[in-house]
Amino acid sequence: xxxxxxxxxxxxxxxxxxxxxxxxxxxxxxxxxxxxxxxxxxxxxxxxxxxxxxxxxxxxxxxxxxxxxxxxxxxxxxxxxxxxxxxxxxxxxxxxxxxxxxxxxxxxxxxxxxxxxxxxxxxxxxxxxxxxxxxxxxxxxxxxxxxxxxxxxxxxxxxxxxxxxxxxxxxxxxxxxxxxxxxxxxxxxxxxxxxxxxxxxxxxxxxxxxxxxxxxxxxxxxxxxxxxxxxxxxxxxxxxxxxxxxxxxxxxxxxxxxxxxxxxxxxxxxxxxxxxxxxxxxxxxxxxxxxxxxxxxxxxxxxxxxxxxxxxxxxxxxxxxxxxxxxxxxxxxxxxxxxxxxxxxxxxxxxxxxxxxxxxxxxxxxxxxxxxxxxxxxxxxxxxxxxxxxxxxxxxxxxxxxxxxxxxxxxxxxxxxxxxxxxxxxxxxxxxxxxxxxxxxxxxxxxxxxxxxxxxxxxxxxxxxxxxxxxxxxxxxxxxxxxxxxxxxxxxxxxxxxxxxxxxxxxxxxxxxxxxxxxxxxxxxxxxxxxxxxxxxxxxxxxxxxxxxxxxxxxxxxxxxxxxxxxxxxxxxxxxxxxxxxxxxxxxxxxxxxxxxxxxxxxxxxxxxxxxxxxxxxxxxxxxxxxxxxxxxxxxxxxxxxxxxxxxxxxxxxxxxxxxxxxxxxxxxxxxxxxxxxxxxxxxxxxxxxxxxxxxxxxxxxxxxxxxxxxxxxxxxxxxx
Amino acid sequence: xxxxxxxxxxxxxxxxxxxxxxxxxxxxxxxxxxxxxxxxxxxxxxxxxxxxxxxxxxxxxxxxxxxxxxxxxxxxxxxxxxxxxxxxxxxxxxxxxxxxxxxxxxxxxxxxxxxxxxxxxxxxxxxxxxxxxxxxxxxxxxxxxxxxxxxxxxxxxxxxxxxxxxxxxxxxxxxxxxxxxxxxxxxxxxxxxxxxxxxxxxxxxxxxxxxxx
Numbered sequence: 001x002x003x004x005x006x007x008x009x010x011x012x013x014x015x016x017x018x019x020x021x022x023x024x025x026x027x028x029x030x031x032x033x034x035x036x037x038x039x040x041x042x043x044x045x046x047x048x049x050x051x052x053x054x055x056x057x058x059x060x061x062x063x064x065x066x067x068x069x070x071x072x073x074x075x076x077x078x079x080x081x082x083x084x085x086x087x088x089x090x091x092x093x094x095x096x097x098x099x100x101x102x103x104x105x106x107x108x109x110x111x112x113x114x115x116x117x118x119x120x121x122x123x124x125x126x127x128x129x130x131x132x133x134x135x136x137x138x139x140x141x142x143x144x145x146x147x148x149x150x151x152x153x154x155x156x157x158x159x160x161x162x163x164x165x166x167x168x169x170x171x172x173x174x175x176x177x178x179x180x181x182x183x184x185x186x187x188x189x190x191x192x193x194x195x196x197x198x199x200x201x202x203x204x205x206x207x208x209x210x211x212x213x214x215x216x217x218x219x220x221x222x223x224x225x226x227x228x229x230x231x232x233x234x235x236x237x238x239x240x241x242x243x244x245x246x247x248x249x250x251x252x253x254x255x256x257x258x259x260x261x262x263x264x265x266x267x268x269x270x271x272x273x274x275x276x277x278x279x280x281x282x283x284x285x286x287x288x289x290x291x292x293x294x295x296x297x298x299x300x301x302x303x304x305x306x307x308x309x310x311x312x313x314x315x316x317x318x319x320x321x322x323x324x325x326x327x328x329x330x331x332x333x334x335x336x337x338x339x340x341x342x343x344x345x346x347x348x349x350x351x352x353x354x355x356x357x358x359x360x361x362x363x364x365x366x367x368x369x370x371x372x373x374x375x376x377x378x379x380x381x382x383x384x385x386x387x388x389x390x391x392x393x394x395x396x397x398x399x400x401x402x403x404x405x406x407x408x409x410x411x412x413x414x415x416x417x418x419x420x421x422x423x424x425x426x427x428x429x430x431x432x433x434x435x436x437x438x439x440x441x442x443x444x445x446x447x448x449x450x451x452x453x454x455x456x457x458x459x460x461x462x463x464x465x466x467x468x469x470x471x472x473x474x475x476x477x478x479x480x481x482x483x484x485x486x487x488x489x490x491x492x493x494x495x496x497x498x499x500x501x502x503x504x505x506x507x508x509x510x511x512x513x514x515x516x517x518x519x520x521x522x523x524x525x526x527x528x529x530x531x532x533x534x535x536x537x538x539x540x541x542x543x544x545x546x547x548x549x550x551x552x553x554x555x556x557x558x559x560x561x562x563x564x565x566x567x568x569x570x571x572x573x574x575x576x577x578x579x580x581x582x583x584x585x586x587x588x589x590x591x592x593x594x595x596x597x598x599x600x601x602x603x604x605x606x607x608x609x610x611x612x613x614x615x616x617x618x619x620x621x622x623x624x625x626x627x628x629x630x631x632x633x634x635x636x637x638x639x640x641x642x643x644x645x646x647x648x649x650x651x652x653x654x655x656x657x658x659x660x661x662x663x664x665x666x667x668x669x670x671x672x673x674x675x676x677x678x679x680x681x682x683x684x685x686x687x688x689x690x691x692x693x694x695x696x697x698x699x700x701x702x703x704x705x706x707x708x709x710x711x712x713x714x715x716x717x718x719x720x721x
Numbered sequence: 722x723x724x725x726x727x728x729x730x731x732x733x734x735x736x737x738x739x740x741x742x743x744x745x746x747x748x749x750x751x752x753x754x755x756x757x758x759x760x761x762x763x764x765x766x767x768x769x770x771x772x773x774x775x776x777x778x779x780x781x782x783x784x785x786x787x788x789x790x791x792x793x794x795x796x797x798x799x800x801x802x803x804x805x806x807x808x809x810x811x812x813x814x815x816x817x818x819x820x821x822x823x824x825x826x827x828x829x830x831x832x833x834x835x836x837x838x839x840x841x842x843x844x845x846x847x848x849x850x851x852x853x854x855x856x857x858x859x860x861x862x863x864x865x866x867x868x869x870x871x872x873x874x875x876x877x878x879x880x881x882x883x884x885x886x887x888x889x890x891x892x893x894x895x896x897x898x899x900x901x902x903x904x905x906x907x908x909x910x911x912x913x914x915x916x917x918x919x920x921x922x923x924x925x926x927x928x929x930x931x932x933x934x
Binding site: 144145148149150151232233234235237238324325326408409410411412413414415416417418419420421422432434439547 | 730731733734736737740741753769770771773774775776830831832833834835852854856907909910912913915916917918
């Protein structure tokens with residue numbers, strides 16, 4: 001009777017419990033019920049999303065299905081993955097964000113890859129609210145404290161503020177690692193080997209973290225604080241070095257990190273992937289607390305732990321290296337051919353399950369329904385006018401648009417001696433891959449407003465926007481990772497948002513010819529009051545084979561400034577544009593749709609201009625519209641501009657309206673540049689010349705220095721209030 | 722030239738320092754923190770990072786490590802130079818091999834930036850830019866100590882736009898014999914043109930010249 005009550009408490013449904021019984025041929029015991037509840041949670045089992053995620057293209061990806069996927073560059077594999085730590089950060093921002101880094105770093109590390117860069121995508125409520133300030137400050141401090149200590153540079157990211165994230169902030173962290181092709185470690189266990197757990201002692205922290213992340217936040221969420229793990233960056237740094245050295249041992253067959261659902265998920269996944277069996281003796285694991293029960297040991301999410309599968313003759317070598325780094329390690333079991341996953345407690349067998357059953361959570365068809373809000377919002381029209389000088393100042397000082405210097409100055413972004421372009425230099429960051437001679441381009445992007453208005457096209461646009469960020473710095477996009485942040489998928493309108501977004505991402509990747517190498521899903525991001533905008537974060541990796549071919553993202557004095565790609569006209573759809581939110585707290589209308597053929601043409605044109613030595617700077621046009629792009633290009637050098645930006649009656653739409661498919665470029669050689677653009681059938685418009693210290697267009701005049709001050713200081717000033 | 726780079730658990734600029742040394746054709750080896758035999762090296766680096774987690778205070782625990790304890794002996798025998806960068810500078814001050822102490826930045830926040838600096842060493846360019854990355858980088862010293870180091874010309878590096886509140890804008894100094902060198906900025910992160918920063922190379926050339934003379 002107790003067990004029957006238990007499964008419900010643990011979040012398994014009646015049907016799921018019945019399925020477990022049917023497939024097992026018996027009732028699971030109490031411990032086994034705990035195991036199923038964790039492995040069949042959304043966080044581990046992806047039961048509401050896995051079916052749809054299979055639509056993603058994976059051609060060109062390597063190590064697909066491992067801890068993190070990657071792409072090949074020369075003799076190396078660059079592994080990358082983004083993961084969320086939203087729920088923990090909502091209740092405990094510092095530790096939540098810190099351990100988010102810890103988790104994603106271990107995914108890359110488990111493949112034998114040295115982590116070389118971190119990125120983050122952060123979303124909070126409006127920055128004017130004390131709660132948002134508290135969360136923003138705590139999360140940035142957490143990332144700073146943890147990322148800096150482990151010596152991995154945090155090189156790029158994005159931060160947005162919108163009411164929809166007020167009580168469900170989003171904290172997505174992406175890690176990038178590099179490993180020589182022939183040194184990659186798999187996560188598949190093989191029979192007749194020894195199981196070694198190394199790293200921190202196992203304690204009671206983070207128990208039920210997986211199920212905690214699989215429900216909506218409520219007033220009672222703060223009571224879930226014990227489900228938030230505590231990170232130890234010092235231990236992590238030592239563990240990184242120890243793991244990389246241990247994985248150099250040939251006798252080490254495979255490894256995996258302890259992530260969600262701790263020892264349980266790592267060991268059972270490795271067993272299932274390797275089609276073998278495993279016996280674990282839980283009393284042999286090093287514990288932080290006395291009297292821990294087997295279920296607690298299995299579900300603990302104590303940080304900074306790794307699992308290694310080694311050949312018997314390699315065990316002493318592993319333990320010796322662990323001693324060198326002063327990290328505790330225990331031999332806790334062995335693998336065999338039994339295809340059973342068995343747990344022992346003081347020689348008594350306490351669980352015996354087929355590993356594939358634990359790792360085969362039922363896949364649900366989501367019941368989806370087109371949300372009613374879609375047509376309502378699409379029908380809205382904006383009929384307001386603001387004085388342009390005021391609008392300009394409001395947009396550039398809005399924390400969504402303003403410089404994120406206050407954030408990235410707290411992150412060590414130069415450790416590793418690889419970072420260029422650095423944060424603030426460009427729309428993406430570069431990591432010099434000196435091993436291969438080129439530079440990796442990295443960016444992470446999202447646009448919740450657009451995806452809310454049009455889940456399919458919003459998500460598709462986000463992928464392309466991410467590509468434009470790379471292209472504008474001279475990188476060829478190679479692949480993406482994604483983190484899907486949505487509300488409760490059991491609600492049909494959230495299911496619709498999720499499925500349409502996945503379709504949009506999949507289509508964009510097909511069009512761009514790049515794979516989705518890895519990903520993560522974070523659902524249930526809602527509270528009784530509000531639900532987050534459907535927010536896919538797209539982390540994109542590109543490559544430029546020669547550092548000299550990088551394109552600068554600013555304009556120099558006396559360059560011709562030219563818009564290439566789409567131009568805004570009276571009928572352009574600009575739904576989701578930032579200025580509408582900033583000036584009028586308005587969201588509505590239709591969003592623009594990416595013309596993927598134009599996107600490819602634009603990329604070819606930019607790279608052609610680069611090879612012809614005609615290209616000065618290049619900036620993609622995104623949030624803040626045409627004005628935003630031109631201003632960003634000028635602010636870095638404090639150069640002025642003389643020309644024309646407004647070609648339609650709605651001046652705000654002309655300046656700030658957001659559509660896809662365009663860049664602003666600069667060149668000192670206007671005529672030859674234009675000749676090439678015409679030859680390649682690229683739409684263009686010459687905007688003016690960068691010169692002086694004033695920003696002059698269409699009868700308006702601004703002091704570039706004054707605008708730059710607003711742009712660079714607004715977040716810091718807001719945080720001081 | 723043979724450099725020994727002391728690696729504490731938590732050190733994170735060891736690889737960067739080794740790469741920089743090797744770029745100039747030096748031999749460079751890592752020395753695990755329990756190493757006490759330092760005699761064969763012309764230069765000992767204490768690189769940046771968070772030695773032993775920088776618990777209690779930056780550099781506070783590392784000063785008790787066997788390798789750092791062995792430094793006194795190494796210095797007494799005038800075997801070579803000791804260079805502490807960032808966390809290494811903090812360790813040298815904690816160990817009292819250099820005067821003063823590094824405390825929390827006046828902003829109370831970690832600062833990562835590229836900062837303009839003024840160098841006062843002959844045959845070295847006066848104006849350079851180097852990366853800084855630290856939370857505890859505010860140099861402080863008692864008025865007497867400060868007078869002593871200024872009177873003896875021990876400060877070789879000053880911030881032009883003080884980012885952390887260091888007294889007298891001090892970013893780096895050496896001891897009276899010019900053999901123990903400590904600085905908060907990271908010259909080893911400014912070596913390669915591919916990273917857009919190269920001003921760190923002057924320091925490595927300076928060490929080279931000093932040793933060859």
